[in-house]
Amino acid sequence: MARIVVVGGGIAGTAAALALHKAGHQPVVHEAHPDSDGDIGAFMTLASNGMRALAGFDAARAVAGAGFDVTRMSVLDAAGTELASVPLGEHDRPLTRYRCLRRSELAAVLRAEARRRGIVLRHAARLTGVTETDRAVTARFADGSTATGDLLVGADGLHSTVRAWLDPDGPGPAYAGQRVFYGYSYAAPRPAAAPGLITMVRGSAAAFGHLVPPTGRTHWFARVPGPPLGPRERDRTTPAQWRARLEELLRPDRTPCADIVAATGDDLMVTDALHLPPGGRWRSRRAVLIGDAAHAASPATGQGASMALEDALVLAKALRDTPTTEAALARYANTTAAPAPNRTRPPAPA
Numbered sequence: 001m002a003r004i005v006v007v008g009g010g011i012a013g014t015a016a017a018l019a020l021h022k023a024g025h026q027p028v029v030h031e032a033h034p035d036s037d038g039d040i041g042a043f044m045t046l047a048s049n050g051m052r053a054l055a056g057f058d059a060a061r062a063v064a065g066a067g068f069d070v071t072r073m074s075v076l077d078a079a080g081t082e083l084a085s086v087p088l089g090e091h092d093r094p095l096t097r098y099r100c101l102r103r104s105e106l107a108a109v110l111r112a113e114a115r116r117r118g119i120v121l122r123h124a125a126r127l128t129g130v131t132e133t134d135r136a137v138t139a140r141f142a143d144g145s146t147a148t149g150d151l152l153v154g155a156d157g158l159h160s161t162v163r164a165w166l167d168p169d170g171p172g173p174a175y176a177g178q179r180v181f182y183g184y185s186y187a188a189p190r191p192a193a194a195p196g197l198i199t200m201v202r203g204s205a206a207a208f209g210h211l212v213p214p215t216g217r218t219h220w221f222a223r224v225p226g227p228p229l230g231p232r233e234r235d236r237t238t239p240a241q242w243r244a245r246l247e248e249l250l251r252p253d254r255t256p257c258a259d260i261v262a263a264t265g266d267d268l269m270v271t272d273a274l275h276l277p278p279g280g281r282w283r284s285r286r287a288v289l290i291g292d293a294a295h296a297a298s299p300a301t302g303q304g305a306s307m308a309l310e311d312a313l314v315l316a317k318a319l320r321d322t323p324t325t326e327a328a329l330a331r332y333a334n335t336t337a338a339p340a341p342n343r344t345r346p347p348a349p350a
Contacts, residue, residue, distance in 0.1 A: 001026050002319065003149035005139050007127050007162050009033075011103070012291025012308035013155030014110040017119050019057040019316035020153075029114070030125035030139065030147060032156070042182045042269065043219050045070055045198070045211075046099045046106065048089030050306025056313040060095045062113050067101025068213045071196035078204040078253040088198070100198075100211055100219065106305065127161045130287065137286040151325060152287040153315070155308075158274055160293035170280035175228045176273040176298040181246055184217040187263040201257055205249040207300075208257040217267075220260050222246060223300060228272045239266040273299050282336075283329045290315060294336070311336050 002025045006013045009031025017027040046063070054060040071091040075084040090096035114121060126142040130152060138148040154162025158173050201208040210220040224246070243264055250258035276296040282289045291308030315332045322328035 002151055002325075004028070005137065005147045005149040005152045006030065006155055007139060007152065008155035008157060008160075008291075008293070009107075009111070009121055009123070010155065010157060010291075011107050011110060011305050012157075012293070012311065013153070014107065014114050014121070015054075015057070015059070015309050015312035016153050016155055016290055016315060017114055017121075018059055018110065018117070019312040020319070021114075021117055021119055022057045023316040023320040025316075025319065027119060027153075028147060028149075029119065029121045030127070030141065031121065031123050032126040033123065035123045042271070043100060043102045043221075044106070044305055045302055046101070046309075047303060047306040048096045048098060049303075050309045051096045051099065052090075053306070053309035053313045055095060057316065059110065059113050062109050063101075063106060064095055064097075064099065066105045066109050067099050069196045070098035070100050070198050070211060072198070074197060074199045076199060076201045076255055078202065078255065080254040083202075091196075097196075098198075100213070103305070127156065130162065130165045132284060132286050134285065150286065151319075154287060154289045154293045155291050156293055158276065158292045158296045160289065162287065163280065163289055163293050166284055166287055166289065167281035171277040173274045173296065174277055176275045176300070178223045178225055178273040178298070178300065179229060179270055180273050180299050181222040181224065181242065181268065181270050183220050183243075183261065183264040183268040185220070185260060185264040185267075186217050201253070201255050203250060203253045203255065203257060205252075206246070206257075208250065208255070210257070210260055218260060220257075220264075222250070222257070222261075223273065224249065229270065234270075237270075239268045242268055242270050282333045285326060288315065288329050288332065290336075307336075 004020055004025050004027040006017050006027050006029045009029045013029055017029050020027045051060050054063050073088050088098045128142050129140040131138045136148050137152045138146055140146050154160055156162055198211045207223040212218050247258050247261045275298045282294050290311040297304055314335050318328040318332040322331055
């Protein structure tokens, strides 16, 4: 049984702890934010490969109880003409269907599952440094505490402190060329469509998507090409002003997108789409990166969370099935660095 220090208690870190615990190890999660870390408002769609990974460490059923199924996608052009209508992923298997939920909901479900299994989660533990030897690795935190283990897993996101220590000259986060809007509306038009439909619109000025859950608010997002947000613009633009700007971009198209945005209140957020250029170092003798800390993709891929869940399972299996930690980390890095179609997938749940 290896002692494993997991830095980062979000989706990737908590999933890693669940997978490593199932593989017989002793993970402890160290999260920088306090217990009351809040919901930033963004929702996400967890793809079938992410649900399959969850099944690999017995968490798919718990996650399937949150959010709602997404089983079909319709694609429209700017004139409102349907270009395609296709099923999504493993739509015929309840535990591997696409799932729409807030990021905070997924994180909360995973944390609850970790606590149920007796995994320790420390909050307000902000990493300040790492020391590695042939025998162990030690993490140092801002409150003066330390944690020593046989392996350190850096799951601390796009702006990873572990990555900065592991690869100080490697690539950092870069702007992916789009601003991403997220919003919700009770008053948005509710199209007469089958449950579980996501509508994607290739608009003239923005890419737009919306989902209508069985009950509650319509979920929508938009990706708008342009320069990154500046500090003044971010701080001084109100939700009403953002709504007006986006509606103006969408109004020339003959689609429901502008009306959906117009019917949105202040529950709207805007962020820069960031990604991590390839080529960085992922591991050392006793430390390894997973999730966005290793390979953050643009939100346009819709795969960030699903790939992080796959990372967690692949790492746990490599440590379980490989005789040395160094060989296990090499196997993990070789597998997860492969393009998505070539990644090793966990078996479908029974």
